Amino acid sequence: MNLHIDHAKRILVANDRGGYTVPTDRLYPFQWNWDSAFVAMGFALYDIDRAYRELERLTEGQWADGMIPHIVFHQPSDTYFPGPDVWRTKHTIPTSGITQPPVFAIALRKVHERAGKHAEARTLPLYEAALKWHRWWYSARDPERTGLVALHHPWESGSDNSPAWDVALARVPTTTVTPVMRKDTGHVNADMRPRDEDYKRFIHLLDTYAACGWNPAKQWEEAPFKIAEIQTTAILLKAGEDLEHLARLFGRTEDATEIADFNDRSRRAMLAQWRPALRRFVSRDLISGEDVQAATQAGFIPLLSLDLDKDIADALVTEMKTWSKGLKVAFPTTKPGVGSWEPKRYWRGPAWAIINWLLIDGLQRNGHPDAGEELRMSTIAAIETEGFAEYFDPVTGEGCGGLGFSWTAAAYIWLM
Ligand code: 2M8
Incomplete structure (x- = not known):
């Protein structure tokens, strides 16, 4: 037995809170969306039941409109800001009001393929949840059918304080309705975290969308931050390929056609974001209409889902x-x-x-x-x-x- 693998498994046990895994104790005491998808793929290699459980518990937070939120607050904790009282969303189990990179269907296909016989019955409800979420992405976050999906908050990218957001975020006011009471810097060194000014803007955006009642159409009109994002779209396309594969496997021909159409749209749009002079792909700032020039890892993630x-x-x-x-x-x-x-x-x-x-x-x-x-x-x-x-x-x-x-x-x- 490799001792490091043993240690890795013990970490997943220690971070288990009842069928879902927190990213780490205290700093992140809830279930996070894309963290759970990665964790489920890890579990898929040695504990299929637990892998399914991770994804199932995440879908408990899915909204009626299909969005799977970036945080599901299954149990209370006072070690994180902003908590459910700040998000003010209406879901039965408290959740945040924004989403995160859609790794879910990538994980689902891997879990399904390792589950062997009788997997279909357990995979199907998760497949349905994933399909609803993909439909949400393409309607709520690409209403103009460009093929690139847009983010309304840096937290949705998973790369919270990336230099990719510097220009767009500078336009967001630092005023907030909600007082900013950071907890993160009590757990780890402040030099390793976003700056206070970033947090004020993060919370300004949150307040703005809470005031829109978390209504996607209203948010699309009012969002002071709107980036058609290359990393998220690349992940969505890979997840879309995996979802299309599952649709065909389950004989869901109409779904497969619909998903293939989403995928084609994103494929074409992503290719148009290639910038030979930079030797990477770029996102587009939908408010200024300009390319996001910052040199970040996002520009390479299209490798994941394009055959270049x-x-x-x-x-x-x-x-x-x-x-x-x-x-x-x-x-x-x-x-x-x-x-x-x-x-x-x-x-x-x-x-x-x-x-x-x-x-x-x-x-x-x-x-x-x-x-x-x-x-x-x-x-x-x-x-x-x-x-x-x-x-x-x-x-x-x-x-x-x-x-x-x-x-x-x-x-x-x-x-x-
Ligand atoms: C970080 O983000 C959260 C907000 O979602 C935070 O800093 O409070 C990011 O690294 C994000 O990608 C990750 O999913 C989350 C939990 O690991 O932490």
Whole structure:
């Protein structure tokens, strides 16, 4: 038995709160959307029942309109801000009012394929939930049918304080109705977290959407932050491919046609976001109408769901290599050396095991298994040296943020 795998499994046990896994104790005491999808894939390798449970418990938070919220507050806790009283949503089980990257259907296909006989009955309700959520993405977050889905809040990207949001977020006022009472900086060093000014803007956005009654059409009109986002769309497309696969497997021909149509739309739109001069893909700021130029990991995530021409795939890999050069741990979430790069501050530079996981899959898909293998080894070495930290300083290799972190544990189990 590999001792690290044993340790990873013990972390998932310690973070279990009754069929769902918190990202880590105290810092994140609830169920988070994309964290749970990664965790479910980890469980899929050794405990299918628990893998299904993770996804099932997440869907308890699904809204009638199909959205699966970014946090499900199954039980109260006073160690996190903003809690359910700040979100003011109306779901029976308290939830946040925004969403997160749709990794869910990617996880569901993997769980289903490892579940063997009799899996269909347990997979089907989750398949239905995923389909409802994908329909929500394409109606609520792409009403103009461009193929790129839009985010209304940096938290929806999962890359909360990424330099990708600097320009758009600067337009959001720092005034809030809700007093900002941060708890995160009581758990981890403030230098590793978003700045106070970011939090004021995060809460300004939350207050704005709460005032819209969390109505998607109203929010679309009033959102002061609206980014047609490349990483989220890339994940949605991969999830869409997996969902389409399940639809065909279950003989759901009409669903399959509908999903294939979503997928085609996103595929075409993403290809149009390729910028040869930058050697990466870009998001679009829907308020200014401009490209998001910031050099972040998001620009490489389309590897995951597009079958790229060789010259594009090669250019992406060349660019990725220049970013990783001389680093102890790849892959940095911001290009090293640019003004906004901060190697310890959360999503402004550090390496994250789950981002690497997506990139590894993408590199394999696009004919670069060696680059994928290098990244896999870099991720494993970082974890074996520093433990199951939330993320890693790419220069020193230091494990940062929360410790005993669920998605790092799941990534380790998966990547080994
Ligand atoms: C971080 O985000 C939450 C808000 O959702 C926070 O900082 O309070 C991000 O790293 C996000 O991607 C992640 O899902 C969450 C829980 O691990 O923490």
